[in-house]
Each structure stands twice: as structure tokens, then as C-alpha cells.
Amino acid sequence: MLKKIIFQNFLIYFVLFQNVQSAESGGMPQLNPEFWFSQIFWLVLTFGILYVVLSKFILPKISSNLEARKSQILENIETAEKQRKDSEIKIKEFEKIILDSRTKAKNLLNQARKKIFEDINKKREALENEINEEVKIAEKEILDLKNNAPEKINRIAIETSNDLVKQLIGMEVNNSSISAIVEDLSKKNRGKYYGV
Amino acid sequence: MYQFNVHRIGPEIKLGDIDISFTNASLFMVISSVAILIIFNLGSKKNSLVPSKIQLLAELSYSFVSKMISDTAGSKAKPYFAFIFSLFMFVLFCNMFGMIPYSFTVTSHIIVTFVLAAFIFIGVTVIGFIKHGFGYLKLFVPSGVPMILLPLIVVIEIISYLSRPISLSVRLFANMMAGHTMMKVFGGFVVSLGIIGGWLPLSFSVALTGLEILVAFLQAYVFAILTCIYLNDALNLHH
Numbered sequence: 001m002l003k004k005i006i007f008q009n010f011l012i013y014f015v016l017f018q019n020v021q022s023a024e025s026g027g028m029p030q031l032n033p034e035f036w037f038s039q040i041f042w043l044v045l046t047f048g049i050l051y052v053v054l055s056k057f058i059l060p061k062i063s064s065n066l067e068a069r070k071s072q073i074l075e076n077i078e079t080a081e082k083q084r085k086d087s088e089i090k091i092k093e094f095e096k097i098i099l100d101s102r103t104k105a106k107n108l109l110n111q112a113r114k115k116i117f118e119d120i121n122k123k124r125e126a127l128e129n130e131i132n133e134e135v136k137i138a139e140k141e142i143l144d145l146k147n148n149a150p151e152k153i154n155r156i157a158i159e160t161s162n163d164l165v166k167q168l169i170g171m172e173v174n175n176s177s178i179s180a181i182v183e184d185l186s187k188k189n190r191g192k193y194y195g196v
Numbered sequence: 197m198y199q200f201n202v203h204r205i206g207p208e209i210k211l212g213d214i215d216i217s218f219t220n221a222s223l224f225m226v227i228s229s230v231a232i233l234i235i236f237n238l239g240s241k242k243n244s245l246v247p248s249k250i251q252l253l254a255e256l257s258y259s260f261v262s263k264m265i266s267d268t269a270g271s272k273a274k275p276y277f278a279f280i281f282s283l284f285m286f287v288l289f290c291n292m293f294g295m296i297p298y299s300f301t302v303t304s305h306i307i308v309t310f311v312l313a314a315f316i317f318i319g320v321t322v323i324g325f326i327k328h329g330f331g332y333l334k335l336f337v338p339s340g341v342p343m344i345l346l347p348l349i350v351v352i353e354i355i356s357y358l359s360r361p362i363s364l365s366v367r368l369f370a371n372m373m374a375g376h377t378m379m380k381v382f383g384g385f386v387v388s389l390g391i392i393g394g395w396l397p398l399s400f401s402v403a404l405t406g407l408e409i410l411v412a413f414l415q416a417y418v419f420a421i422l423t424c425i426y427l428n429d430a431l432n433l434h435h
Contacts, residue, residue: 055278
């Protein structure tokens, strides 16, 4: 502080007293007032122009550039945030769609299975019915055959025994007597022959 | 002291009786202003989202000064942004151009710094009186001072207030002049000590160059920030 005051005193001293002698002393050129007004004039001129151009044209542009960048970045962040939210919603929708379609597929599968089972059952029933009928018919035929068999056998037996008798004794025997015997035998031995 | 000499370039120009010839000082003022205008014009021409190097430079300087002002003088100082920005850039560029060998340092002349400081002083005082009327005189009466000490304090405050332009101008001028003189002295040592002993002052000179570049920036910053502080006093009367 003291130094500064001393220095300023010196300065004032120089300014006040050296003006007169500066030309011949050749001391500090700063204290030679020869070009002071020129320096002041050019300082005011250049600094004035600098100030006017900077404040009117350049600084507003820089300021608006900075503002524009800031707002653009904010806008971008906002858009990004919005898009993120949108995509989240989309993902949820997508998941829902997948879930729905999965359940739908399951339903379809179940329905198809049910239908197929039904078809199969129906066809099987139809087939079974057919088979039963055929079996019934066959059983009936068999029964018929079974019922008719003794008569046929009797007839065969009558003819055979007729032929046999003719061969053995060489004379015709009355057909009706043979048949009576066969009838009688077959009636007697029915249980033994047919198991009835 | 030759490096501080002002000499006429071109013809003598007279405005009435006053000599306003174009000198080497004027030349470097013009160079500094034009350099500032070119750089900042290039830096503000295109507005790309990702700035180019020169645009980044312009925008960083803008936000640097803007932050400096809002930190020291608050939001009320916004209208004076352009002035402080021009002031900072002008002083900075004059200081930096002065670092080029064989160039001229505009700010090493007391008259230049004094005109700047006086303009700031008058401007700040006018702003203070416009904003607060005669209430601005309360600046000289700090609160919480005992009544007995008050006359003394007021005198000291007034002296310190009035010495602002001198301290502001002398600080910049003396720093620039002392730095350049010192470099000149060490340069002279290099020559006089010759090839054998000249290496030490030469290395010193190199180190001083770095220091001087720092000082050139620092003094421009100090000049601008003190302006902000004075402006703060005028805008927000705290006392």
C-alpha cells in the first residue's frame, strides 16, 4: 500500500513537473505528452468502433447462438424423453398383443383338439355300430345255419343210409321207414350230436 | 526505453491545434480491435450445434465474461455486458500483441490506461447517481461504524473512491511497463555477457516471457473484474 502511494506520488510529480523537461531529459516516453492526444483520439475511435460493432452485431449473435443451442439441446432431451415413453407404451402394447395372441392360439388349439376328438369319437361310434350290425347279421346267419343243420344232416343221413342199405342187401328199402328211423335216432341223440 | 517510444506513422494529422497523427500506438490499437472483430465475427457467423474451434473460442470467451459479470455484479449488470466484454478483450489483445517482439504495447502507456479508467470511474459514478440519486453518497458511510470514527472513515472512503481511476490505470500500466522493461534488461544482459555467460539471463528471459503472458492475461482479467466490482458498488448499494 505504502509502495503504491509512493509510486503514485512519483507519478504525479512526473506528470506535473516533467512535462516541461521531458523533451530534453528523454526519460519515460510514457510521460511525454507529445502524442497523448493522438493516443486518446485513436483509443476512443478504435475502442468506440470495437464496442459498437461488438454490442450491435457480434455479441447478440453469439448470445442467440448459445440460446439456440441450449433450447435445441433441451428440445432434443424432451423429444428423447417423449420417445422413450412412447416406446415403453409400445413395448407394453406389444407384450399385451403377444399375450393375447398366445391365449388365442391356446384356445384355437384346444378347440381344434376338441373338434378332432369329437370327430374321432363320432367316427368310432359309427364304425362300432356298423361292426355290431355286421356281427348281428353274422350271428343270425350262424344261428340259421345251426338250426337248419339237423334237417340237412337227417336228409343226408337218410340218403346215405338208403344207398348203404341198397349196396348191402341189394334191394330197395322204403324211404319213409328209413327216414322214420333216422328221425327217431336224431331226436334221441340230439343232445349228443349238437350239444343242445 | 526505446520500445515504449511513440512515433508517427505517415503524415501529421491535425485537428485544429491538436496533433492526432497516426502512430505506432494507434496502429496496435487498430490491429487489436480488428483482430478481436475478425475472431468474434468468424466465431459467430455459423451456428452449428457442435461448434467449430473458432466458434468454441468465441462462445467460451462470451460465457467466461458473462459468468465473471454475474458473479461479481449480479444480474443487474447485464446491460453493461457488452462494454465490459469489449474492455476485457481490448486490454487482453493489446497486452498479448505487446508480447510479440518489436511490437508496441498500447497498455504500457499511462495515458491509455488512465483514459479507460477515468471513463469507467465517471461512468460508474454517473450510473450510481442515476440509480440511487444522492443516496449513492451512502457509499462513503459504512454501516456499523462508531460515531466517533465516522468523520475519519468517510474521509478515507472518499479518498479511496477518488483514487480508483488512478489505482486501476497505474496497476495495468505499471505491470505492463515493468514486465517489458525487465525483459529488456535481461535481454541486454544476454548481449553483454556474450556466449559464455549469456545462457543464464537467456533462460531467465524465456521464463519471463511465459510469466509476462500470464501477467498479460491476468491484468486484463483484473482490469475487467475491478470494473465489475465498481459497477457492483454503483448498482447494488450494500453499505
